[in-house]
Amino acid sequence: MRFIFFLAGLSAGAAMTSLMVKWIEGNNKAPWDGLIKAGALLAPLTICLGLFLLIFDLTRPLHFWKLLIHYNFSSVMTLGVLGLFIYTPLSFIYAAIKFKPWLFETGPFAGLLKPFKGIIDSIGDNPAWLERTLFLFAVIIGIYTGFLLSAMYSYPLFNTPLLPILFLASGLSSGVAASILFGLLFFKSEVNQKKCQIPFGA
Amino acid sequence: MPKKYGMIHDDNLCIGCQACSIACRAENRVPESVYRLQVHIKGPEQLPNGTLKYTYHRQSCVQCENTPCVSVCPTKASHKDENGIVSVDVDLCVGCLYCVAACPYQARYVDPVTKAPGKCDFCKETRLGRGEEPACVTVCPTDALIFGDLNDPKSALNKVLSTKVTMRNKESLGTNPKLFIVPNRRGGIES
Numbered sequence A: 001m002r003f004i005f006f007l008a009g010l011s012a013g014a015a016m017t018s019l020m021v022k023w024i025e026g027n028n029k030a031p032w033d034g035l036i037k038a039g040a041l042l043a044p045l046t047i048c049l050g051l052f053l054l055i056f057d058l059t060r061p062l063h064f065w066k067l068l069i070h071y072n073f074s075s076v077m078t079l080g081v082l083g084l085f086i087y088t089p090l091s092f093i094y095a096a097i098k099f100k101p102w103l104f105e106t107g108p109f110a111g112l113l114k115p116f117k118g119i120i121d122s123i124g125d126n127p128a129w130l131e132r133t134l135f136l137f138a139v140i141i142g143i144y145t146g147f148l149l150s151a152m153y154s155y156p157l158f159n160t161p162l163l164p165i166l167f168l169a170s171g172l173s174s175g176v177a178a179s180i181l182f183g184l185l186f187f188k189s190e191v192n193q194k195k196c197q198i199p200f201g202a
Numbered sequence B: 001m002p003k004k005y006g007m008i009h010d011d012n013l014c015i016g017c018q019a020c021s022i023a024c025r026a027e028n029r030v031p032e033s034v035y036r037l038q039v040h041i042k043g044p045e046q047l048p049n050g051t052l053k054y055t056y057h058r059q060s061c062v063q064c065e066n067t068p069c070v071s072v073c074p075t076k077a078s079h080k081d082e083n084g085i086v087s088v089d090v091d092l093c094v095g096c097l098y099c100v101a102a103c104p105y106q107a108r109y110v111d112p113v114t115k116a117p118g119k120c121d122f123c124k125e126t127r128l129g130r131g132e133e134p135a136c137v138t139v140c141p142t143d144a145l146i147f148g149d150l151n152d153p154k155s156a157l158n159k160v161l162s163t164k165v166t167m168r169n170k171e172s173l174g175t176n177p178k179l180f181i182v183p184n185r186r187g188g189i190e191s
């Protein structure tokens, strides 16, 4: 539980960071592009890691698939599962669009992924509908973990309407921090290449 | 008409002998490291005339009507049947333990074998089907436990509810428990 809370928040925060920077600053503008890319990459990776760890957090991990086909709409956890059904693929598509050249042309998996190029191409480079839905679901995933805890009214400490907001804020801050770090570590050369005016890090 | 099973624990009659918890363990084959039912004994407290008083608390599922454990369960493994008894369908359970955390009465444990939560189910699987009362009720030497149908106005349960003062634990949470307590008549009541 502990890790999924942190990683889901981080993923949602990274997706929101990436989208907001993109909307405000636009693509291919150094140094912002590194931040956009880092967020786009972090969102699907951290949510997958979180879900993977979540499965092993169950006391009956081999039964985890029952979570995917049995629903209880009064359970916050079911709503979260359904939210993740939408959020996770969207975050992957968003990352695929951002890394299109690497994925389909220069990267090591280019040959393998060729068949999917058509699908990603058909979505376009800046699909507003996808970005807006992704943002909406990032917010939902960010507050979901808070609702998960606040539904347990046996703990007075958790049972407060402020908790979901608190989780969203903490997710957003960790997402921003992770995006900056990731952007500096992996997309710095790109930033330098484009001769940015504002030095992005050292 | 479906039944609505409930129970009374009379603190004045209870002597804390744990016969009920042992009977529960034997009947439901509850593993050693966990329990479905215990009687927690508080005291002794000295009354002004010098006599001693103990208070007994039945630590077990109170069979809520508004069940936090059922509403949080993502797969409906935790469910309430038509007779109002809450139990776990082990086959559906994924082991997220959300129900264990959500229960305000700490009534659930994780079964060391199945790794799924277990709890009191009024001996639904074992004795109720045979028309017998739950094991704890049968063995209680002082008849401190009364089991019955809340929907039947003539049941022994309703008779006591109509003649004695009863209370339920943590009612402020809105769980609407079906375990009623006849509080100790002597000494002060801690509210």
Ligand code: SF4
Residues within 6 Å of the ligand: B060, B061, B062, B063, B064, B067, B068, B069, B070, B086, B102, B103, B104, B105, B106, B107, B108, B119, B175
């Ligand atoms: S006491 Fe706990 S386990 Fe029993 S019905 Fe209420 S919430 Fe569920």
Ligand code: SF4
Residues within 6 Å of the ligand: B072, B073, B074, B075, B076, B077, B078, B088, B092, B093, B094, B095, B096, B097, B098, B099, B100, B116, B117
């Ligand atoms: S541990 Fe099992 S019974 Fe409890 S909430 Fe999770 S799936 Fe439901």
